[in-house]
Amino acid sequence: MSPAKVEVCAYVKIYSYLSFRSIEEVLDVWQRPGNSGGYTLEDKKEFCNTNLPATAITINASGVVTVSSSTSVGGEFSYSALDSFGFSMSGSSTSSWYARKGYNKYIGFDLY
Secondary structure: OOOOOEEEEEEEEEEEEOOEEEEEEEEEEEEEEOOOOOOEEEEEEEEEOOOOOEOEEEEEEEEEEEEEOOOOOOHHHOHHHHHHOOOEEEEOOOOOEEEEEEEEEEEEEEOO
16 A cells, blocks of 8 residues: 555557557657645656557656645655655654655556
8 A cells, every 4th residue: 555646648549450459659658646635746757668569568657756744635644654655754743844755667558
């Protein structure tokens, strides 16, 4: 379980004939917060380096999840909870604080 989720999306052009399908072109790739909460995504980067056409592609998505005590945060975004999830913390639990954690993931999209 984690307090913040990142949603990665790909907009692709697909060729289809009878039972055959292939991804012909990756038109756009983006990411956004995947659930509600007091966090933001910074330094987002995403790319696909799969040779096309293909029946599956892999997207690399990276960025930084950031949370601060100045935003409206729930229990899952408390200082102690984020610290236990491995976020880099500044400030203290009794005053203003700022948390950040980087991510770098590969996500596969498959037609079959």
